[in-house]
Amino acid sequence: MKKYLDSEELNKIIKQLSVKILQNCGDNFCLLGVRKGGVKVVDALAKELQNKTDKLDVGYIDVSLYRDDIHKRLPDVPLEGTDINFSLENKTVILVDEVLFTGRTIRAAIDQVMALGRPRLIRLVTLVNRHGRELPIQADYVGLTIEESHTNKIEVIYNGGEDDGIYFTNNSQIS
Numbered sequence: 497m498k499k500y501l502d503s504e505e506l507n508k509i510i511k512q513l514s515v516k517i518l519q520n521c522g523d524n525f526c527l528l529g530v531r532k533g534g535v536k537v538v539d540a541l542a543k544e545l546q547n548k549t550d551k552l553d554v555g556y557i558d559v560s561l562y563r564d565d566i567h568k569r570l571p572d573v574p575l576e577g578t579d580i581n582f583s584l585e586n587k588t589v590i591l592v593d594e595v596l597f598t599g600r601t602i603r604a605a606i607d608q609v610m611a612l613g614r615p616r617l618i619r620l621v622t623l624v625n626r627h628g629r630e631l632p633i634q635a636d637y638v639g640l641t642i643e644e645s646h647t648n649k650i651e652v653i654y655n656g657g658e659d660d661g662i663y664f665t666n667n668s669q670i671s
Contacts, residue, residue, distance in 0.1 A: 497651070500642070503660035506623075506652075509639035510537075513621055514544035516637050517590060521619065525588035526553035530605050531576045533594035536654040537623055541592060553587075555580035559604035562611075584613030594652040596622040599633035624650055624662060 501509075517525070527545075529538030535556055542554045556579045591605050606618060623639040628646055642662075644650060649665045 497663040497665050499661050499663055500650075501640070501662040503658060506654060506660055506662065507540075509623060510540045511544055513623075513637050513639060514541050514548075517541070517545065517621070518548055520636075521588050521590065523550060524586070524616070525590055526555065526582060526584070527590050527592055528580070528605075528609065529554070529556045530591060530593040530601060531556055531558045533652060534592045537594050537621075537652070538592040540654060541621070553582040555582065557591075557605055557608050559601060559608055562604035562607045564600060564604070578608070578612075580612065584609060584615045586614070586616045588617045588619060589615040590619045590621055592621045594622065594654075595624045595626060595650050596620070596633070596635050596638075597626050597628050597650075599629045599631035602633050603631050623652055626650060 527538050527542055529535045538554060538556070542552060546552050556577075558576045558578050560575055589609055591602065591609070593601060593605070596602065602620060609615060609618060619636040620633070621637040622635040625635055625638040625641040627643050642650060644664060651663045651665055652661075653663065654660050
């Protein structure tokens with residue numbers, strides 16, 4: 497694994513993204529982390545935002561059952577569960593994921609959000625925007641854009657330690 501960005505730079509990106517969210521989303525927004533990779537990112541954003549806004553709703557969505565490749569993964573679809581204990585009605589929903597690549601995971605996330613309620617707006621935050629979109633989806637808030645080979649996987653590690661960072665892994669296939 498090759499390190500592209502270290503923990504200090506990753507924390508700067510989180511702070512910058514939180515400022516952009518506050519500047520542009522008003523006071524009626526919620527954060528939804530897309531499981532699996534978006535969970536740590538949404539938690540870090542929530543930590544940055546919690547003292548800067550009156551009330552912050554944070555939830556997590558598991559898009560496994562909304563993916564367009566579910567038929568390839570049945571019957572062993574690993575489910576982590578959706579955890580949202582607030583209404584999405586008329587809110588600005590900010591979807592958070594670590595890497596935006598093909599757009600398929602975010603399409604599934606949007607489908608799930610719409611099945612759960614009718615938000616006023618849906619916005620997307622991603623730490624890493626990478627080229628290779630297969631659907632017309634783009635992030636509203638981007639930490640950084642990376643042009644990397646399709647054979648390399650981009651991995652975000654964000655556990656609050658010195659190993660935190662953005663890494664490249666050489667793979668023959670990317671799922």
